[in-house]
Amino acid sequence: MSDLFVLAISCIFINNILLAQFLGQCPFLGTSKKMETAVGMGMAVIFVLVMAGIITWIVDVYLLKALNVEYLRTVSFILVIASLVQFVEMFLKKSIPALYAGLGIFLPLITTNCAVMGVCLINIKEEYSFLQAVIASFAYAVGFALALILFAGVRERVDLGRVPKPLQDTSIGLVTAGIIALTFMSFKGMV
Amino acid sequence: MAQSLAKEFTKGLWAEMPPFRLVLGLCPVLAVTKSVENGIGMGVATTFVLVFSNLLVSLLRNIIPAKVRIACFIVIIATFVTIVELMMQAYAYQLFLKLGIFIPLIVVNCIVLGRSEAFASKNGPIVSVADGLGIGIGFTMSLASLGAVREFLGNGTLTIWEGLPVFSMGPDFIPFRFMLEAPGAFVGLGLMLFLMNLIPQK
Numbered sequence: 001m002s003d004l005f006v007l008a009i010s011c012i013f014i015n016n017i018l019l020a021q022f023l024g025q026c027p028f029l030g031t032s033k034k035m036e037t038a039v040g041m042g043m044a045v046i047f048v049l050v051m052a053g054i055i056t057w058i059v060d061v062y063l064l065k066a067l068n069v070e071y072l073r074t075v076s077f078i079l080v081i082a083s084l085v086q087f088v089e090m091f092l093k094k095s096i097p098a099l100y101a102g103l104g105i106f107l108p109l110i111t112t113n114c115a116v117m118g119v120c121l122i123n124i125k126e127e128y129s130f131l132q133a134v135i136a137s138f139a140y141a142v143g144f145a146l147a148l149i150l151f152a153g154v155r156e157r158v159d160l161g162r163v164p165k166p167l168q169d170t171s172i173g174l175v176t177a178g179i180i181a182l183t184f185m186s187f188k189g190m191v
Numbered sequence: 192m193a194q195s196l197a198k199e200f201t202k203g204l205w206a207e208m209p210p211f212r213l214v215l216g217l218c219p220v221l222a223v224t225k226s227v228e229n230g231i232g233m234g235v236a237t238t239f240v241l242v243f244s245n246l247l248v249s250l251l252r253n254i255i256p257a258k259v260r261i262a263c264f265i266v267i268i269a270t271f272v273t274i275v276e277l278m279m280q281a282y283a284y285q286l287f288l289k290l291g292i293f294i295p296l297i298v299v300n301c302i303v304l305g306r307s308e309a310f311a312s313k314n315g316p317i318v319s320v321a322d323g324l325g326i327g328i329g330f331t332m333s334l335a336s337l338g339a340v341r342e343f344l345g346n347g348t349l350t351i352w353e354g355l356p357v358f359s360m361g362p363d364f365i366p367f368r369f370m371l372e373a374p375g376a377f378v379g380l381g382l383m384l385f386l387m388n389l390i391p392q393k
Contacts, residue, residue, distance in 0.1 A: 020373050025217035026301055071277065074295045075269040082262060111261075114218050114299040121292045166388035170214050174381030181374040 004135050011139035014188055017115050018147040019181040021122075024115030028148060029173055031106070033159075038152035042145030044106040046138070048088060049116050052081050053137025056120040057130060077120055085111045115144055151180055196321045203325025204332070209302050210380075211333060211387045216302040219293050220334060221376040228350045230338030232286045233293065234331025236279065238324065240271045240297050241306060245323035247271075248311040255312075264307040265298065272297045302330065341379055345371035 017023050024045075031041040056077050064070050089107045092100040110116060119140045123133040154176055163172050207213050210220050219237070223229045247267050248255075255263045276294050279287040287294065297303060306326055311319040342349060344367045347360035369375045 022218050022222035022373070022376065023296075025221060026215065029214070029217065071273060074273050074276065074298055075266065077295075078265055078269050078298050079262075082265060111265075112299050112301055112304060114296045117299050118218075118292060118296055121295055125292060167385050171381050171384040171388060174377045174384065178374040178377030178381060181377055185372065185374065 004132065007132060008135050008139040009190065011136050012143040012146065013184065014190065015140075016143045016147055016184050017119065017140045018144055018151075019177070019184045021118065023118035024113050024144060027106075027109060027113055027115075028151065028177070029170055031109075032148060032152040032155050032173070035149070035152050035156060037106075038148045039145075040102055041106045041109075042148050044103040044110060045113065045115065045144050046141040047103065048081075048085060048107070048110050049119060049141035049144070050134070050138050051088070052084055052116050052120055053123055053133055055084060056080055057123055057128075057133045060124050073121075073124070077117060081116055081120070082111045115140070147180070147184070151177060154180065196318060199318050200321040200325040203322065203327070203329040205329070207326070208329040208333060209326060210330070211384060213302070213305075214384075215305055216300045216330070217380075218296065219300065220337065221380060223290055223293055224334055224338040224341055224376065224379075225345075225371055226342045226350045227335050227338040228352060229286070229289055230334035230336075231331060231351070232283065233290055234327070234334045236275045236290075236294060237297055237300065237303070237330055238327025239275055240268060241303055241323040241327040241330075242320055243271045243323075244268045244303060244307055245311040245319040246316055248307045249314060249316040249319035252312050260312065261304075261308070264304060264312075268303050268307065269298045302326065337380060337383060340383070341370045341375060345369070345375065 011017075015021055018025070018028050027041050027045075031037040059076060059080055060073065064073055064076065085107055089100075092103065092107075119137055122140075123136055126136075128136055155173060158172060158176055167175075203209075205212075209215055210217055216237075219233050223233045244264070244267050248264055251263075251267075272295060275297070276287075279290075279294060306323060310322050314322070339349060343360075347364035347366050348356035349358040350356045370379060
């Protein structure tokens with residue numbers, strides 16, 4: 001039990017997917033200009049990543065490894081993720097319109113979010129058990145949302161300041177992200 | 192014809208050089224640029240995928256139905272990524288280990304899908320190959336230059352192949368380790384973007 005707790009903490013803080021593993025940078029810089037979009041993207045990623053983590057783990061263990069065709073992993077994972085996103089979008093649109101209104105525009109973007117694919121691959125590479133894979137997927141997604149929302153908060157304030165023109169937008173965004181990454185490095189001694 | 196080919200090729204080297212002019216595909220840029228060697232390796236792998244996926248998408252552009260085109264592009268790209276993955280396992284195993292999951296993640300690199308969607312699906316095969324090659328080489332140069340800055344400041348060396356430094360500052364150099372850590376990647380790329388923005392864009 002405590003092992004799983006340690007795994008969750010290390011996935012959220014120490015190996016934070018955005019600030020230590022460098023996955024999912026496009027939405028990190030793209031949707032962090034406003035707090036609203038950051039929260040929407042964060043929630044959509046948590047939702048999809050947990051489902052993708054579970055399904056790809058099952059596909060890998062019971063299909064690819066069982067049939068001895070591991071070289072098809074890249075192709076099959078991306079297909080699973082793309083169809084999952086499409087399916088979730090259709091399901092939400094029909095059944096839970098309120099949630100769809102909130103997450104809708106972020107869902108298609110998730111297909112090419114390498115955080116999702118990345119975590120699925122990490123789960124396999126680290127040879128996690130099913131339970132560990134579920135916890136790790138959820139914890140990485142929470143870490144994603146946490147870093148994204150924190151970053152959006154800082155970025156809104158930075159935009160109010162007078163930033164020199166060549167530094168504006170992505171450039172100052174990256175430097176800010178570097179400083180946040182520095183604060184996350186202090187978690188390193190924790191586990 | 193030759194003129195437009197040259198134009199499509201050279202735009203990737205400067206005017207639309209990823210990721211500085213075209214801010215896409217940042218994950219591998221930040222993650223693998225701890226040394227020049229890793230940067231070049233990643234760049235070459237991405238270039239290979241870009242060129243061949245552009246070629247195939249362009250050849251099939253009249254056959255692929257518009258509604259399912261993104262899915263088709265992804266399958267084409269994933270196929271070439273698998274080829275690269277297997278080839279690197281066979282011929283550059285050390286590099287393959289260092290780049291880790293970022294090789295399979297070329298599938299979700301927005302530059303590759305972006306070129307298929309924005310260029311190859313609308314243009315002929317030869318021009319598309321020139322476009323893929325240009326963007327790929329531009330991407331490799333960016334990765335190598337960021338890798339050079341980070342490796343030089345963080346370790347005092349420059350490594351091109353097989354972990355052997357071609358240039359070393361010697362033991363008296365005090366390395367600025369920060370540049371090799373995660374925050375150094377962000378700050379380094381941010382400052383390089385700033386320098387690029389200082390040069391006027393035509």
